Amino acid sequence: MAASAGPEIERLIALLSKLPGLGPRSARRATLALLKRRDQLLGPLADALAAARDRVKTCGVCGALDTTDPCAVCNDQSRDQTLICVVEDVGALWAMERAGAFRGRYHVLGGLLSALDGVGPEALRVRELVQRSTGGSVREVILALPATVDGQTTAHYLAERLIPSGAAVTSLARGVPVGGDLDWLDDGTIAQALRARRPA
Structure with a gap:
């Protein structure tokens, strides 16, 4: 990151890059998009994150x-x-x-x-x-x-x-997905589908 970015921006990039599917490059792009649209994206996102932090809990029954x-x-x-x-x-x-x-x-x-x-x-x-x-x-x-x-x-x-x-x-049953073409399936999926076959 360029030295002119500032520690706040660097911290935001570092935190975003820890999310699944986001590496350093994607995190930089996401940070830039958020900063360019502060009122439409950054502010509401900060509010939503704070609300989730304060209100979301784990269900004591099922774990959701x-x-x-x-x-x-x-x-x-x-x-x-x-x-x-x-x-x-x-x-x-x-x-x-x-x-x-x-x-x-x-x-x-x-x-x-x-x-x-x-x-x-x-x-x-x-x-x-x-x-x-x-x-x-x-x-x-x-x-x-x-x-x-x-x-x-x-x-x-x-x-x-x-x-x-x-x-x-x-x-759960395993096998051919809905709309699946046999030519595109791996050998394990085809074998599992054959083992789990049922009357037509």
């Missing part, structure tokens, strides 16, 4: 982020309380909600088991999931975890831990 605790999903009595969908993080929960196909409750793990990164069960919200699933009020736990080694390891571990609950434990 909201301004209320319990969150809006946990408070929604029209949702099926006998279904729990387990997701890695809040971003995955938001993706499920965007799809609009699931009307049960969620459980945010807060990550995945990873021996390489030193993440064990105690670092995740596993105990809370087992407690929520025990007692007979939950009939199915859906494991909506990534199709990665860590995701599958976590799913297997959770399935074992949930056996005593009596709830059915299922996973």
Whole structure:
């Protein structure tokens, strides 16, 4: 950064560059755009960040982020309380909600088991999931975890831990995406789609 930028601008660039998907160059461009449009972008963004810092909290039931605790999903009595969908993080929960196909409750793990990164069960919200699933009020736990080694390891571990609950434990189907062309799919996706085939 040029010496004429000033410490305030350098600090803004440094903070923005820590966000996912933004490196130093993207952070410089974003900073410049914000500074050029202070009234339309920078001021409202600063206000929104301050409001989020002060008002957003983690739901004590499912682990989602909201301004209320319990969150809006946990408070929604029209949702099926006998279904729990387990997701890695809040971003995955938001993706499920965007799809609009699931009307049960969620459980945010807060990550995945990873021996390489030193993440064990105690670092995740596993105990809370087992407690929520025990007692007979939950009939199915859906494991909506990534199709990665860590995701599958976590799913297997959770399935074992949930056996005593009596709830059915299922996973999302994997395979050919809607509108997908077989020629563009990787071998693993095609193999998984063949294994998960169903009557037409």
